[in-house]
Amino acid sequence: MLAKYDGTWMIDIKSFAESEGLQTNWQPVEKHFTAKNEKLECSFVLGFPYIFANGKATTLDQPTRLEDGKIWTSAEATLSIFEVALAKKYAPDTLKKTIKDVTPKEAQINRPAPPKKEPAGTREVQTIIIDPGHGGKDPGASGKVSQEKEIVLAVAKKLKKELSEEGFNVKLTRDKDVFIELSERPNLANQWDGDLFISLHCNAVDGVERQKRTEGYRFYVLRDPENEEDKAIARRENKVITLYGDKDSKDEISPLEWFKIEARLEKYKQNSYKFTEQLLIHFDNGKIKKLGSGAGGAGFMVLVGAFMPAVLVELGFISNPEDEKYMNTEKGQEDLAARISQSVQDYKKAVEEYRKTLQHEK
Ligand SMILES: [Zn+2]
Structure with a gap:
């Protein structure tokens, strides 16, 4: 046996x-x-x-x-x-x-040689994939004066400019108002051989009273949700699949799917957290507040399938008047892009540090 x-x-x-x-x-x-x-x-x-x-x-x-x-x-x-x-x-x-x-x-049974092992998370951070959520027939969440798809595209373009100036190779999954399937986004990222996948979104809640109260940014990695709120946010972000086309898909990830995803993404988990840490540092003390601890995990379909560290950024609540106003100003969008850009730069440094420690150990 x-x-x-x-x-x-x-x-x-x-x-x-x-x-x-x-x-x-x-x-x-x-x-x-x-x-x-x-x-x-x-x-x-x-x-x-x-x-x-x-x-x-x-x-x-x-x-x-x-x-x-x-x-x-x-x-x-x-x-x-x-x-x-x-x-x-x-x-x-x-x-x-x-x-x-x-x-x-x-x-002693014939078996293929084990795959060459490259230590996880040691690849140089060079190609950044920015994914402005939604687009085209899928507006995402709506605020009083704007739609999620417009805000995230505007921030994505500014972020691309910032990162390109810092020498990164930057790709956008969309650079205009077009619809792209959720599953297609990580596919593009893989094709472009990205080192980091950043999906940009705006959060939203229902009900006038809750809309006034609920504000703030929050960052998500793909993992089992720890609370109902995060689960609900993932369901909302996943909803596009059921609204448009694909009848077989659903807005929640089944336990078996989790099992498969976790096994596959284990490699990138540490670096997804590393990047999230940088986001938490650089978003601190901004105009938009932090929602709860600022970080969480849930089953975001758009992150499933990216063979690289991947984080979903909820910039703020489009359903909150203050957050929406800020995210619609030129200054606000520039500020948000700058904070993400700083986070990417410091994340790159952290990965380089880690590479050095590994080389010393050799
Ligand atoms: Zn969204």
């Missing part, structure tokens, strides 16, 4: 789960394996170093793999999750016994 790959003990998860009395299901097209009983529900996706168990994703030291018609997952992490969920101890002796079951042939 166990075999060793790249120095890691892997377990034949299907046989193991079945020996523990779990129901198993393997979907070869989706490359997705699940096992469940009343105490534990876990799933694995081939090629991803994650186990998703009882609603929580845990990193494995090896991606799950298919060899010899069997699905192999990192034994140590898998067993410890089963131990907790099933309130059971797998003694080393038991393990050793199962190790003996592995025939030498089974343990």
Whole structure:
């Protein structure tokens, strides 16, 4: 039931789960394996170093793999999750016994060389993708005198100018009032081989009283939402998909999709946070206030699919009279663009510092 790959003990998860009395299901097209009983529900996706168990994703030291018609997952992490969920101890002796079951042939199976590992987040920050949200038939949120799509385009153009002057290679997903599908935006970013993806938006709430009270900027990374407010904001930003065309899409990300996204985006998470930290520093003490802690996470479809650090910036509330007024002035837009530009420059420095420390360690 166990075999060793790249120095890691892997377990034949299907046989193991079945020996523990779990129901198993393997979907070869989706490359997705699940096992469940009343105490534990876990799933694995081939090629991803994650186990998703009882609603929580845990990193494995090896991606799950298919060899010899069997699905192999990192034994140590898998067993410890089963131990907790099933309130059971797998003694080393038991393990050793199962190790003996592995025939030498089974343990040395042809497999492709592991991909070359470039330390995450060490790439030089050169190409910046600015994504002005919405556009064309999708106006985004509306204020008293303006629409979200106009404000974010104006700020994006100013930001492009600032960053270009600083020597960055800058691309806009749209530079005029046109509609672009949410999923197309990260695709463009990938095509352009971006190092950082910044999606610009304006926030909004309903109700006259709430509109007066609710103001401020907030930055988002793609991660499980921690509160209902952030979830609602993501739903609003995702809504365009259901309004226009694509009938199969939905405004929330399912647990399985989360699992796949998290596995894929793990690489970029640290740098998305690093950039968010810079935004928090440079937006401090501006005309627009901070909403809550200033940073959060939720399932923004527009960030899904970008193979680079990605942050969604809610510049302020278009539904708030003060915020809307400021975001519509030339001065306000310049100020917001300058703050993001400063954040990008300091983020670039932070990444360079990190590269240097890694070189010293070599
Ligand atoms: Zn928006």
